[in-house]
Amino acid sequence: MKISLITETFPPEVNGAAKTLYKFASGLSSRGHELVVIRPRHHDDTPSPNWDQWLVAGWSLPRYPTLRLGLPAGSILTERWNENRPDVVHVATEGPLGWRAVETACRLGIPVSSSFHTNFHTYFNHYGFGLLSYAALRYLRSIHNRTRGTLVPTPLIQHKLQAAGFRNLGIMGHGVDTELFDPKRRDSKLRRRWGANKETLVLLYVGQLAIEKNLELVVQSFEAIRQKSKNEPKFILVGDEPERNRLARKHPEYHFVGMQSGEALARHYASSDLFLFPSGSQYAVPLDTRSPGCPGVV
Structure with a gap:
């Protein structure tokens, strides 16, 4: 099957949605589908050996130069x-590129599906523009309801979106690489670098x-x-920008370790002993804590 995957986040970007979509693309390619990202x-x-890529112009988001x-x-x-x-065209993000891809596919009569990864409309509440949240939700709903179906990660998200007027929702759970995220990767040297011994409680974000x-x-x-x-x-914080410097100045005793991926992230x-994840807008990260045996509070 020839599949076009439209996304505005993908490696080399480092975030939960980009990682999920890379796995999605890898899975489609490994099953013999002819994929264009x-x-x-x-x-x-860098070129991908497993699929073609069409790269289009874009611009960086304010406060997020890497996105x-x-x-x-x-x-x-x-x-x-x-x-x-x-x-088929699959649209994974709802920015200008995703919006135009849905419109173009519908106009050309190409079947189009979508997936929902982030509650972008809730971001306005955190920046003092709560009145725009409903308008953003209407925008997201209008995009997804034009497609033949929208994939969501959990039954809870499916229920919430159905209540908000989203139609034709199906569940595609996010998998976890159990060989990579394994309790055997617990590293006493890494803990000592944080100043932790066997009795020290280490919390992770x-x-x-x-x-x-x-x-x-x-x-x-x-x-x-x-x-x-x-x-x-x-307290170990894995991640970067845009609030790292402010938090580091306010809490110099915290350990800010920057972006981590692959085996380093698994370690x-x-x-760590307890994972803290307060975000209500993302769904990919908490799943990775289950396999390495780090209980989470979400």
Whole structure:
């Protein structure tokens, strides 16, 4: 089957949705599908040996220089899909590129599906623009309801979106690489680097250090645990931008380790004792904590 995957987040970006979509693309390719990934261009792009890529112009998001929105690119999509028509178009993000891809596929009569990864409409509440949240939800709903079906990660999200007027929802659970995320990767040397011994309680946060991730709640939760602990617990924050510098100045005793991936990320999970994840907008990260045996509070 010829499949065009439209996404405005994908490696080399480092975030939960990008990782999920890379696994999705890898799974489709490994099953013999002819895949084209259509996404914004990055300065450090590398060719993929497993699928074709159409790279389009985009621009960086304010406060997130490593994340890019794709320009609509309607004429490019029309030209290329007329030359090499896909059997199905799957739209994974709802930015300008995703919106135009849905419109173009519908106009050309190409079946189009979508997936829902992030509650973007809730971001406005964290930046003082709560009145725009409903307008953003209507925008998201209008995109997904034009497709033949929308994939969501859990029954809970399916229920919430159905209540908000989203139609034709199906569940595609996010898998976990159990060989990578394994309790055997617990690393005493890494714990000592954090100043932790066998008795030390180590708490972990993984994700972008951003206001919309509800960071104040995770800090309050750690401080509450800290006050009741006999031994001094350690707080490890995996992630970067845009709030890292502010948090580091306010809490110099926390351990800010930047972006981690692959085996390094797996060691951080396995070497921690409790995972804190306060965000109500993302769904991919908490699943990775189950396999390495790090219990989570979400």
